[in-house]
Amino acid sequence: MKLTAEQRITLHGFNNLTKTLSFNMYDVCYTRTKEEREAYINYIDEQYNAERLKGLLIHVADIIGAHVLNIAKQDYEPQGASVTMLVSEGPIEGENTESSYDESPGPLPETVVMHLNKSHITVHTYPEYHPDEGISTFRADIDVSTCGEISPLKALNYLIRSFDTDIMTMDYRVRGFTRDIHGHKLFIDHEINSIQNYIPKEIKELYDMIDVNVYQENIFHTKCKLREFDLNNYLFGYTKEKLTKEEQTEITESLKWEMDEIFYGKNLTYTS
Template sequence: MTGRSIKKLDNNKLSLYGFNNLTKTLSFNIYDVCYAKTEREQHDYLQYIDEQYNSERLTRILCDVTDIIGATILNISKQDYDPQGASVNILIAEGEVPVSEIDQSCNRGKMVAHETVHAHLDKSHLTVHTFPESHPDNAISTFRVDIDVSTCGEISPLNALDYLIESFDSDIITIDYRVRGFTRDVHGKKYFIDHDITSIQNYINEATLQRYDAIDVNVYQSNIFHTKMLIKELQLQNYLFNTDVYELPPKQRLDISNSLRREMIEIFSGANIY
């Protein structure tokens, strides 16, 4: 039987046998860094992050991503953790789905008669997990968000790149994108990718890229693409929690800026600086 058509890399239509079975997975690690010196400031920062990025807001972000990539939500599972952190899992389908096939008890996060709902994850899904973190011996606190968008078929997670980056205060961004599997045309020929891509950066807005230093590590023969981004400009006031930059003497401002930049470089490079 003949299923859908996809665009070949030369933009001509290609008739498939069955359906497009390619799986496209986009994985994010997003880090926000903050200077919070006292135990009280660290506690207040973690509380602030927990309120700003609770499961309700994360659900709204993932629902927007679903709309952007043109998918339909089937099921949502979400959870806020004690003492901090949150998770959201969304099961999605390509295109329109009959209402009778959607689990209304937890669609778009409206959970009924359950404190928590666990959704199985199918071929297409979105997940987000948050990890606020601090240490009493270090005045730098960090907030990490892990996001996975996995789709099967024509819908592409790459279309949501700019929205996801803009949804968080991102100092360091690590992005992985991979296309797995293959699909066949009516003659049985395998196709291991259905779109042009040389770099994840090709799908990021130019104005966004201007704010970051970015490097790529790509394995083209395996359809694996990796991009790391580090914020260029460090405006100290944006990294002080409950403190005005002009309350600090110049040397202290410089020391804090150096500590923040060192933390960012260590996270970006994946190595401690001694």
């Protein structure tokens, strides 16, 4: 929703609303042997090391219009990485800040509109594996928290396209309140009924989606699971032609079961 000058509400002082987008993604892989599992974990650690994740967050900061104050990054042993970024406020000289009111999925190119205050962006990664069933997973959690008119939802398009992911979980929440010039409290400053409104159509067509929204609390939750399944995308270092038909069926069932449990957020039980 883009507001015109006549539609905007004049605020008393700074916009104190805090808008937080939590973007959580999962990658699932079948690793038959200990050696395959170790190779997959090493690949993930290299592909999503702290330095590369830092670059991803810098792009996010540019998209939402943030000036980076400080970056802390860490690669962990035996696996995983974290990056935390603090950003600051202040409109850029010569920029048209009207676009900060445009609640949209945001661009893929980097576009700086406005710097932010009391805001942060973080990413943490969690490679892990099943002890005996050949399933390895990689999870990345990204949190974008901003104050003011501009929304972290602008980074959603870029985040989705930055990961080739099987499952996504997204949470968006607006906290606190700000006041207009008459002292009236505002607990949200834009219209929203679903995070899906900010996901491009061509992306939505790829996923099954579930919403759980608490409108009176300004809490919005969407989770997505990839619709199409190609076993070759889940094998590490070889293709399904290397497997018997029975092995293909067994591995496919195991992978789909894993993804369903992650998607529904609970352990599922087989029924005869």
